[in-house]
Amino acid sequence: MASSQGISLQQAAERRMSLPDALAAGTTAFRGAYVHVPFCRHKCHYCDFYSFVDSDGRQRAFVERAKQELEAWSPCVSAPLETLFVGGGTPTMLAPDELRDLLGAIRQAFPWKAKAEWTVEANPETVTPEIAAALVESGVTRVSMGAQTFQPRLLQALERTHDPASVGRAVGHLRSAGIGQLNLDLIYAIPGGTLAEWQDDLRRTLDLAPNHVSCYGLMYESNTPLGQRHAKGLVQGAPEELEVAMHEAACAALGTAGFEHYEISNWSRRGQRCRHNELYWRNDDWLAVGPSASGHASGLRWRNVPRLGDWLADGPWSPVQDVERLSEDGRIGEAFMMGLRLLDGMPEGRVRDLLASGAKATVRQLAIARHVEAGLLEWVEGTLRLSARGRMLASEVAVDLL
Secondary structure, three states: OOOOOOOOHHHHHOOOOOOOHHHHOOOOOOOEEEEEEOEOOOOOOOOOOOOEOOOOOOHHHHHHHHHHHHHHHHHHOOOOEEEEEEEEOOHHHOOHHHHHHHHHHHHHHOOEEEEEEEEEEEOHHHOOHHHHHHHHHOOOOEEEEEEEOOOHHHHHHHOOOOOOHHHHHHHHHHHHHOOOEEEEEEEEOOOOOOHHHHHHHHHHHHHOOOOEEEEEEOOOOOOOHHHHHHHOOOOOOOOHHHHHHHHHHHHHHHHHOOOEEEEOOEEEOOOOOOHHHHHHHOOOOEEEEOOOOEEEEOOEEEEEOOOHHHHHHOOOOOOEEEEEEOOHHHHHHHHHHHHOOEOOOEEHHHHHHHHOOOOOHHHHHHHHHHHHHHOOEEEEOOEEEEOHHHHHOHHHHHHHHO
């Protein structure tokens, strides 16, 4: 995609020696921005995001370095951005003044649409009245908070440091300050957890009246302590039938409460979808700021170096690693993988266009037919989508279409 104003990524690359030449291909109409704040109060043993407990007092240095990177990116953005997501880590670990400073720099660096969605992630124990006020004063419209579970023993199993009551307190602080949109993250299939406990988590979540809920089955990532213990047989995951029952319980409880199930793991009140995450699922373009932040530009994906020290020492552009430019066939496969996560599915015309080219077009046609016959995919009113059973086996379908 091209923009008629501003400078191209090629021109920008000439001014940032730390970014690989691969990023310098043409111009890009960015729609969103992702900013990564790596600080956490405690590193949970299941988490594979780049985050850590900072014992060196580098939060102010982080903010100043982020401001440099934002300023460097500024000429690359000509059209107003639609979404911002500040993730981590725990962005609300920053002191209120540092949070205001960072968000103010983001506001100043780029043009923004009048009703742009601004999301900041938070953990319950870090949300104070002062933090809530800083978010609202800086223009944040949406907060995504990690509740995970309301069962003390399961919080302990996850190595979460907050107590269940802190979720309600944090929600109260955010609502009193004026946050209009609130997402609560939940995790199910925690070792030792029961269906009754999960149903209680869902009830207590609904009692807090969020307008968006995300429910994720616990993942055992190989680069995490929990994943390594699981691989050695020291931790037993939830039985598959229990995990399926928990997902079905979420569908039932949230559906009854009037939530729209719009993505495999996400539910929202009507009109309250997370627009930034939809940007990811629809393969649009976004820029990335901060250590380990990932971006996408016209088929190119990259990740900033996931080491705060290296990121602080370089600049104004971040040193980059994990650069990948997908081939045409790779882009087609990714379009299927991401597009089918949305319960809206993929219009028949879009499917037909994707199957018209690519080295694996025939293989994908046969795979779609096979999964339709098996009941994992279905055609509904001219749209290809995962069936209810297919949503539980989405990775199996995605592998065949990649």
